[in-house]
Amino acid sequence: MILVSGASGTIGRYVVKHLKARGEKFKALVRDEAKGRALECDFVVGDFDQPETIARAMQGVTRFFLNTNVSERVVRQQNTAIDLATRAGVELVVKLSSPGASPDAQMPQTRSHGEIEAHLRAAGIAWVILQPTVFMQNLLRNADTLHAQRKIFGSYRDGKIGFIDADDIGACAAAALTGEGHAGKSFVLTGGESLRFDEIAQKISTKLGETVTYVDMPVEQFVAAAVARGVPSNMAEFYGKMMTILASGGSARTTGAVRELTGREPRTFEAFLDDNIARLVGSTNTYSSPK
Ligand SMILES: NC(=O)c1ccc[n+]([C@@H]2O[C@H](COP(=O)([O-])OP(=O)(O)OC[C@H]3O[C@@H](n4cnc5c(N)ncnc54)[C@H](OP(=O)(O)O)[C@@H]3O)[C@@H](O)[C@H]2O)c1
Known part of the structure; x- marks a missing residue:
């Protein structure tokens, strides 16, 4: 079972679209039931600011797409979610990041992604990092x-x-969540x-x-x-x-990462x-x- 966070957002809606097209078994993580219904897929209600709801959402999950909006709480939210995924026995986390992510980056958002990437790499769980431009x-x-x-x-x-196009980011995320051989790799999309x-x-x-x-x-x-x-x-x-x-x-710069992941x-x-x-x-x- 795949869990898609940020499912009602710009990228998440395309991740849902592409997982549906692949006929995969997944559930969307949403904060708002109405948004979950609008996605026309299985969903679970949870909030990264309420870790107990995320722990519940992780039950039975094997692969996890990790994304939220930009905020000053994002490092705490996503690092906690990574820890909960590890504890729940999730096999793979696909994290949406950004190019140049580093704990030393100048831009706060890029720095936050760098700190989360570092946490994920050290968590002892398989990962794929997607860095869209x-x-x-x-x-x-x-x-x-x-x-x-x-x-x-x-x-x-x-x-x-x-x-x-965010549609391509969704397609790459769906490929990373369902394909083999991508774990341990970062892709600049x-x-x-x-x-x-x-x-x-x-x-x-x-x-x-x-x-x-x-x-x-x-x-x-x-x-x-x-x-x-x-x-x-x-x-x-x-x-x-x-x-x-x-x-x-x-x-x-442009890369061949979309082709590599989606064919x-x-x-x-x-x-x-x-x-x-x-x-x-x-x-x-x-x-x-x-x-
Ligand atoms: N825009 C760019 O050009 C660009 C480029 C590279 C990387 N990025 C990265 O892309 C990411 C943003 O992706 P996006 O554009 O898809 O975001 P988005 O459209 O803002 O969507 C954010 C999603 O996260 C959910 N969310 C927010 N807070 C939450 C919480 N506390 N608990 C559970 N879910 C929560 C939102 O749910 P609700 O619907 O309930 O609010 C929504 O589904 C950022 O990390 C950014 O750094 C963006």
């Missing part, structure tokens, strides 16, 4: 300005990014091509049949404008730091647009969910 789905955060002005604002300069933001705007223009423009601005200006729009200042600062890393080409090429940006164009240029700032 920037999600194509992050672009849905630009839905408001795309809808109102046909513009994307950012501070990415001419930095190339090897964007990956990327799409098949690296794109600048002006190239992304061009691809959206082609799909839409209307001109979409990428507007670059100094990072301080972007952060100030985001705060003025009501984005919490710590989130705006985080986006600003991420943009500075991406502008310098920090996520430009097929990563989804293209055009395929992502086919599925998401209405949400991308619509007015609702929301993430896509699997069909």
Whole structure:
């Protein structure tokens, strides 16, 4: 039995989609029963902040997909879940991490993933680590300005990014959870091509049949404008730091990891647009969910 945490999230919903497609026996871990019902699969209610609920959810589980959102509690939550999985006799943990994860990393999120990876490697349980690069789905955060002005604002300069579709991350997780020979390996998951933001705007223009423009601005200006729009200042600062890393080409490389795990090429940006164009240029700032 596979247990999928973060099942109602961006990646988790695709993990559920791909495990269903493979006909695997699994249950989703959700905090909210209604979200569990919406997934149309077996589910169990549990919360990483209530370890006894996770211990219960682990009963009969052999393989565990470990993911939550970014928060200051993530190291405690995920390390506790790893300990509970080890105690419950789980055979394999597939952890969703991020490239460059290290206890010494500069960005707090990357550092947290590094601390959790270190804990997992020392836990005496088999593991696979998935380090996806920037999600194509992050672009849905630009839905408001795309809808109102046909513009994307950012501070990415001419930095190339090897964007990956979250659908592919779900496919890789399903492959890692069910396949043999992946234990003890880390995979940096990327799409098949690296794109600048002006190239992304061009691809959206082609799909839409209307001109979409990428507007670059100094990072301080972007952060100030985001705060003025009501984005919490710590989130705006985080986006600003991420943009500075991406502008310098920090996520430009592509890898063959999606092909290695799934046996097929990563989804293209055009395929992502086919599925998401209405949400991308619509007015609702929301993430896509699997069909
Ligand atoms: N975005 C990127 O470009 C990017 C790139 C590389 C790595 N990452 C990594 O991706 C991860 C986020 O994945 P995502 O985008 O799929 O996250 P997400 O969409 O924010 O979903 C988070 C999931 O975790 C669940 N969750 C939150 N707190 C929980 C708790 N206390 N107990 C049980 N479940 C809980 C949420 O449940 P509810 O529905 O109940 O809230 C939801 O299902 C982060 O670790 C981030 O560092 C992101």
